[in-house]
Amino acid sequence: MFRSIRATLRLSAAAAALAVAGPAFAQTPPPAAPVEDTWFADGRAVLAQRLAVRPIEGRARNVILFIGDGMGVSTITAARLLGAEQAGEAGSSRPLAMDGLPHAALVRTYTHDAMVADSAATATAMVAGAKTHNGVLNVAAAAPARDCAAALAAPLDTLFARAERAGLSTGVVTTARVTHATPAAAWAHSPDRNWESDRQLPPAAVAAGCRDIARQMIEWPYGDGLDVVLGGGRVYFMPEGQPDPETPSRSGLRQDGRDLIAEWRAANPAGAFVIDQAGFDAVDPTRTSRLLGLFEPDHMRFAHARENEPSLAEMTRKAIAVLQTRGEGYVLMVEGARIDHAHHVGQAGAALQDTLAFDAAVRAALEAVDLRDTLVIVTADHSHNLTLTGYSPRGVPVLGLVTGADGAPMRLADGKPATVLSYANGPGGAMGPRADLSDADVDDPGFIHPALAPLPSAAHGGEDVAVLAAGPWAHLFGGVIEQHVINHVMAHAMGMYHE
Template sequence: MKLTPLCALLMAALCNAAAAAPAAKNVIFFLGDGMGATTLTAARIFKYKEEGLLHMESLERSARVKTYSNNAQTTDSAPSMGAYMTGIKINNDVISMADARPVAPARDANGNPSIDQCGAGNGRAAPTLLELAKARGKAVGAVTTTEMTHATPASTFAHSCDRDAGYSIAAQIVPGGAGYNPALRDGVDVLMGGGRHHFTPFDRVRNPTGRGDGRDLLGELAAQGYAVAHTRSQMLAAQPGRKFVGIYSDSSHLDYDIERRAEQPSLSEMALKAVDLLAPDPDGFFLMVEGGKIDHALHDSNASRALSETIAFDDAIKAVIERMKVLDPGLRNTLIVITADHDHAISMNGYGKRGNPILDIVRNYTDGQPARDADGKTFTTLVFGNGPNRLAQRVDVDSKAALQRDYHQESGVRLKGETHGGGDVKLFATGAGSQVFKGTMENTKVFHLMKQAFGF
């Protein structure tokens, strides 16, 4: 049937309206810090064997993301997360600011780098997705296994010329206090992570890396109506209806999952609690969840802990999706996006036989015997392109050593510490509006697609 011009116009208007309508009331963004493609593959084999899948890999949408920053082929976490949160390319070491150059903080009288030296006119704050969600009345939260002021969480709620300005970044999330970020309106609704020293006063014995300005930011947050938790049990007892901050480590990041102390919650527990606290908001919510210690283990050339952290991150994704399917059947109003900020210099090499433990030495697929290099030495399946573990002369690696939790894989180029890699990373998505995540895209486009799903 041929449409009349009027009908054609009406149909076009209806289609355009449907396309423009917001798809998602809620957006949950998962970030596996340093979780490049090789780490994903190795974690899959580590837990589920070659034929298995990680939970995130079973989602219906996937894409490939380019990670370079404004001034570097290989990004650090700050500009990559900033790209996801602001939609612009940012210089390395800079937190959610356009055209800013990094300026490391100066040390205070206690020897701690707590004096912000960014200065006026050094770049401009770029609105983050968390800030945009807050401005539209949504509840917002950030959860991490790193310090709360670390590059990834900071890029959701703060603006700084240098990622190491943790003390001033902490001040940006205290409503009404000096240095507060007014774009957060009445405050971030849920905050969880480590690094309590950035929030509490210096004490030469009890808190030697504490705040030189003497402020107790956790006390200030409590005075603003926040429930403040220091332990897992305090977190689990928190009830919806109040803003919440949980800082579960005195002076650094949270523990690796396989060594986690009883008083620290797991990433799955933190993410589920955040959902429970944010979901009652009638306007919906935005939540960022970071598995940050994948990156730490890789910098340490320690594949065992990196894979365990990736599995813990994947388990948190599964737990949250299951919870959201109860709260929002079919995820009709919820978009869930999972990706990484950058790759690492880890490589899976050799021609190992199927079923060989991924952390073991390479065993030939032909006869199961240990593979050997040109000098007749054994080697592990996982190695690093760079890092501190390059011997002047290689020696045999045996399975007993390679399979230990504390084994540090060998590297090709000797550096003091292993670096990030510049490779693309994977993205997975499900739920409302997820159909647009496909192909190879800039990391900045991820921001625009999430913003589009929200209808902003």
Template sequence: MKKTLMATACLLALSQGAQAAGEAKNVIFFLGDGMGPTTVTAARIYKYKEEGFLNLEVLDGKARTARVKTYSNDAQTTDSAPSMAAYMTGVKMNNEVISMSPDTKAADASGKAYLNGKDATCPADNGKPVDTILEIAKSKGKAVGAVTTTTVTHATPAATYAHVCHRDAENTIAAQAVPGGAGYNAKLGDGLDVLLGGGTRYFKPKAAGGDRTDGRDLIAEMKTKGYAFAGTGSELNAIDAKKTAKLFGLFNSSHLNYELDRVKNKIDEPSLKDMTLKAIDVLGQNKNGFFLMVEGGRIDHALHGTNAKRVLDDTIAFDDAIKAALDEMQKRDPGLANTLIVVTADHDHTMTFNGYGKRGSNILGTVKNYKDGTEMKDKDGKNYTTLVFGNGPNRPATRTNLVEGAADKTQVLHDDYLQETAVKLSSETHGGGDVKLFAAGAGSAAKTFKGTIDNTKVFGLVKSAFGF
């Protein structure tokens, strides 16, 4: 009798495991580039105060959480190329490498990068491509897409659909997205169904003001392959998704503007929320489901510049896109029964939350003593901001008292204020710490997105949720 009960329990467990695998018809993978734990906390306070929550922290109210290790194959601190590629392929690779095998090098033995401007010069025997979850989903009949606030050829979006030995080969990466053209990535079948972001320069020839050295106009080529094209936010908004099977949009020669500047200057670029919802409208028409990657890419750029205000505004814009996607998918798929949503970051940065500040203080301001609200001072009697960086450009030779105002960029609440740094570098670096992951919906059950996991394991969890 005991053996029978044990056997029944084993069969039940196996059955439940089988049901957990393959639950997801759709996957939306949100990536906040450089959005480490301090950025999440600071953005939460910036928008919702200490007691609040970001949408990404709550998701459907039943989110699973994990800590993710981000080191690359050759570095304690990763860059965006191998970290995103680890999520997309399950393979550890070297810094600057996009979705290639671990033996792939971005530079020769002398340290010279395999690059000629924005064109790759990768040797034929320098590693081999490894399949991405987007390519696998496409081969299973699903619609696929990538949305970003960076150039669509930047490291994070490129890792979903391209394979190259050096991330800066953006001309080469662009060609991999054009169905049937020279250099096309045949693993994409009939092509990406949605691609939205910046980077017109890598799709236009030099004669037309672009960076391409082969004379090709890839935008024109994409149009001949049936892609509806948008070059402004207004044009994207005007596209009827129900009549659109393929959507391609480039809204800036380079990266899209920071959210603060887009709104303040009324720039005709779409928000990340706008792009995400339009992508879901197009991809959602596929009866087999879809895979969509959405990147808040300029969070990272503001962090490199030690400009915390733009960091937080872009993080909130990323969070707003997540909320919009959640609301839309709940309409289409109540309870997210067939949809997995994953939110994470590719790496940390050196931004630090410091001092014993008073609750309710402006997160971008100077530290106020929690006991009496007076300015807290360093050993030299100077005040300091709550947010500072471990390294970066703004390290004054002599510290002076800071003004909590916005009259000019020397005052800490100004849009262009750069937080102070401990080590002086021309640009702030990534940090090597773990990042957060939040998952909700189909395939996010216990014993999956939980605990401390390697970034490569996330690929397997998403693949299993799809049932691949």
């Protein structure tokens, strides 16, 4: 009876609708099927892929945390476009390797004391699971920044320390100095990220018992210490006056007379210490249980200018190979640090090249691991103030000028063209009228892109960043999350949440 009443109501409603619509509407049959085109077919194919995704809920033996420093969403988008251009697919939507990770969320990056974050506080959030002050490494927010005594009383436990206590292997790979904020978060506790060598330690901090970040790495007390460390920053481990082995014009910074590299080598006779591409290539992961590579006196080179040092993808591949030989599982951090550095100096082209190098490292890791037991996470510590704007047709170079539909550069109200990419502030800000870029080599990686406001170093962006993930418990990343939640997901995935 109820079914017949519902059917009658549906028929009555349909008849009323036809009467209101009039004869023309009533005589127009609906299309038999949606119009087919390549975009529609693509959407249907992606839906089928998404429907096939199943959560993995087994324990993660391994976790790899990729951090693109300063890699905001606009940077990812622009790098995707540049990658397509370089592959001869200008204007296409050719995906990055990180785009293929099935689970994603937006991440809120503000810190305990600031709307816009720095790399020390954000690394602390991801590694130690709590927000803290800008400029502080693995010290609870209850302790003021740059207060040594308070910091010593408020250390935060880290995922790396917990992993070592559990008998797992640990590694850090970066294109920055290894003592820089993001990589240093793997081992250091410091109320000031700038205390990289004892030269930077204030006398009061020394008197209170604080140690510099390089020394903390060598003296890290957990398990058997870090198994792999690859990046730059040799002079922070060398005594004052000792010439750098590759760049004799640079010399060690340490004032305590200690040669921390020599100390590491003495403590790890079966390990390998390397400083260049040849030494790196000669490392056999099956015969090397511990690896320290310091490839530059300071930061490593930008990806587009790299020479005589391994790429981020090569370092990632080697680190995984070494860590896998230990057999018990591992935690690895991989940082694409120079994305941030290029943005700071307004060189969008260099930032995008380093983003593509970072993505190549993600691809290398995905090819080397089994996602059934390895959680891979790709995110950024914070964004930058890069913007991609204008209404250029698809196919216009992302490092080029905004054009109209006719392909000619679009002139703004002052009669001058604009670049597709620009910054809210930075070195490219003009003190007077805008420069005419009609004949500028805007696609050169060293070109300084225009900025709205002049600033010696472009500021970070405070908007949410993306986190992308695959592997055990990656499905816990969804919606909008706080940055420190990333740490708790990793700990849960590895079965050490209540360790």
